[in-house]
Amino acid sequence: MPQIAQLTADNWYLASQLFWLLVVFAGIYVVIGRGMLPKIEATVDARDRKVADDLAAAKAAHAAADALEERYRQQGEASRGAAQKAVTEAKDKAAKDAEKRLAKVDAELAAKLAAAEADVAAARSSAMAEIEAVAAEAAGDLVAKLSGVKIAAADARAAVKAVLK
Amino acid sequence: MAAESGKIDPMHQFEVTPLGGGFNLGGQEILFTNSALWMVVAAIALGLFMWGGMRRQLVPGRWQVAVEGFTGFISSMMMANIGSEGRKYTPYVFSLFMFILFCNLLGMLPLGVLGLHPFTVTSHIAITGVLALISFAIVLVVGFWRHGLHFFSLFVPHGTPLPMIPIIAPIEFVSFMVRPFSLGLRLFVAMTAGHVLLKVLSGFVINGFNAETLWLGSIVSVLSFTLMIGISALELLVAGIQAYVFALLTSLYINDAVNLH
Numbered sequence: 001m002p003q004i005a006q007l008t009a010d011n012w013y014l015a016s017q018l019f020w021l022l023v024v025f026a027g028i029y030v031v032i033g034r035g036m037l038p039k040i041e042a043t044v045d046a047r048d049r050k051v052a053d054d055l056a057a058a059k060a061a062h063a064a065a066d067a068l069e070e071r072y073r074q075q076g077e078a079s080r081g082a083a084q085k086a087v088t089e090a091k092d093k094a095a096k097d098a099e100k101r102l103a104k105v106d107a108e109l110a111a112k113l114a115a116a117e118a119d120v121a122a123a124r125s126s127a128m129a130e131i132e133a134v135a136a137e138a139a140g141d142l143v144a145k146l147s148g149v150k151i152a153a154a155d156a157r158a159a160v161k162a163v164l165k
Numbered sequence: 166m167a168a169e170s171g172k173i174d175p176m177h178q179f180e181v182t183p184l185g186g187g188f189n190l191g192g193q194e195i196l197f198t199n200s201a202l203w204m205v206v207a208a209i210a211l212g213l214f215m216w217g218g219m220r221r222q223l224v225p226g227r228w229q230v231a232v233e234g235f236t237g238f239i240s241s242m243m244m245a246n247i248g249s250e251g252r253k254y255t256p257y258v259f260s261l262f263m264f265i266l267f268c269n270l271l272g273m274l275p276l277g278v279l280g281l282h283p284f285t286v287t288s289h290i291a292i293t294g295v296l297a298l299i300s301f302a303i304v305l306v307v308g309f310w311r312h313g314l315h316f317f318s319l320f321v322p323h324g325t326p327l328p329m330i331p332i333i334a335p336i337e338f339v340s341f342m343v344r345p346f347s348l349g350l351r352l353f354v355a356m357t358a359g360h361v362l363l364k365v366l367s368g369f370v371i372n373g374f375n376a377e378t379l380w381l382g383s384i385v386s387v388l389s390f391t392l393m394i395g396i397s398a399l400e401l402l403v404a405g406i407q408a409y410v411f412a413l414l415t416s417l418y419i420n421d422a423v424n425l426h
Contacts, residue, residue, distance in 0.1 A: 002180040003289045003357065013181060015193035017291040020201035024208045025296070028264050033256030036215045040236045041255075043221045050223065 128164075135160045173368035175361045179288055200292070203284045207267040214267075235263065239412065246416045247423055254419050257303065261296065262412035269356060269404030273397070287407075288356035290349060297349035300415040304344075308422035319425055348414055355407045359400040366393045 006013040136157040143151055186197035218225075218232020225233060239259045243251030265287055272285025286292055308316040320337040321330055369389035376382025 001357075002176055003291070003353070006181055007291065010181075012183065012187070012194040012196045014291055015190070016183075016196045016198050017181070017200060017289065018295060019190065019195045020197070020204055021286075021292055021295055024201075024204040025260065025264060025299075028208050028211060029257060029260045032211060032215050032263065033260035036219060037236055037256050037259050039221065040215075040218060040233060041240060044233055044237060047223055047225075 132157065132160055132164065135164070173364065173371065175364035175368065178282065178284070178360060178364060179357065181284075181289070199282070199284045200286055200289065203268065203271060203286050207264060207271050207286065210271065211263050211267045215263075235259075242413065243416055246413075247420045250423055251416065251419070254303075254416070258412050258416055258419075261300070261415060262408050265296070265352065265411055266405060266408035269408055270401070272356070272360065273400055273404060285356050285360055287352055288360060290353045293353040294345070294349035296352075296411070297345040300348065300418060301345035304418045304422040307419065311423065312425060316422070316425070319421055344414075344418060348411065352407050352411055355403055359396070359403055362396060363393060363400065366390075366396065 136153065136159075139160055140151055140153060140156040143149060143156070181198045181200045183196040183198050184202060188195055215232055217228040220226065220229055222229060236259065239262055240252065240255050243255045243258060247254065268286040272283050272288065274283045276283045308319070312318075320334045320341065322333065322337065325333050366389045370386045370393070373382035373384075373386030373389065376385070
């Protein structure tokens with residue numbers, strides 16, 4: 001095993017290995033470990049911080065958007081409620097107007113009907129009176145022709161009235 | 166490798182050979198070796214990989230995601246095991262993890278096809294042991310720095326009955342002191358074993374086709390080659406897992422030092 005044999009056989013072996021190991025490893029430690037590594041870690045840290053900040057900003061924006069949406073929803077609900085109220089009021093008003101107009105028309109119609117009925121009753125009573133007069137005359141004439149007795153017009157009229165009743 | 170005898174030496178790949186460029190440091194001869202070369206290659210590859218992820222875009226490209234995946238993996242592991250104080254140790258554990266991972270993976274490159282010899286730096290106990298000792302030293306320094314002598318309470322787990330302390334404390338002490346060895350040995354053994362296995366199997370493939378009874382040798386070769394494909398995939402997994410285990414255990418040990426029990 002040369003790794004161990006050379007330790008004793010070659011007097012330059014250990015010194016050379018140690019010297020070059022220390023030189024190379026010290027170089028790596030100083031240049032790479034102390035020089036490059038912190039810069040790379042700083043880059044990684046900066047990126048991590050940036051990602052964390054961006055995530056936080058995105059979260060805040062999300063919350064703001066949620067709040068905005070909530071407000072929008074509330075506003076929408078409020079305006080829908082107002083619109084519904086306005087519609088209900090308009091409907092009520094329209095119904096009341098219609099009722100009022102209907103009542104007025106009803107009253108007019110009732111008045112017309114009453115007037116017409118009164119007309120009809122007047123016409124009927126005048127017709128009845130004419131019929132009585134004609135019947136009384138006719139009755140007087142008939143009595144005069146049949147028995148030659150002249151009866152007073154007033155008596156005939158009373159008799160006709162009694163018969164017609 | 167050792168072709169003159171017709172045998173293939175599976176251990177030859179672990180041999181460190183000087184590539185020149187030697188100098189003297191405090192009486193010790195320092196040579197630039199193939200091991201050093203592959204460490205440098207790993208460092209450059211790692212540097213290029215990291216550099217590709219440095220564009221620092223808010224929306225990352227594929228490469229940046231890959232790099233940030235690795236950094237995030239280690240920093241979340243530190244966060245989970247140590248807590249917010251773990252960030253301080255992330256550069257060390259990250260360097261450790263990436264260096265081991267790149268060394269492990271580069272050692273797996275099939276560059277032998279091109280005539281090059283990839284070398285697995287982490288298959289040497291001298292390397293893994295030193296890395297483990299560095300981790301252990303950090304644990305000791307942080308532990309005594311933060312807690313002073315109170316750090317020794319690490320050897321008395323919370324809720325130990327008083328009469329048990331003389332027995333528990335030495336056991337805990339030994340298990341604590343064994344940590345750097347187990348840490349270094351685990352990686353070294355895993356890398357060595359995997360590469361030896363692959364080399365032995367590739368020896369079967371070559372020797373099978375060279376066998377006198379070619380039909381039998383061919384069967385052996387084809388079977389070995391099929392097995393090699395599977396084991397190579399397994400070794401890629403092991404390369405990642407061992408780097409992860411090393412980094413994970415280091416983070417757990419640092420947690421002991423930072424938070425005691």
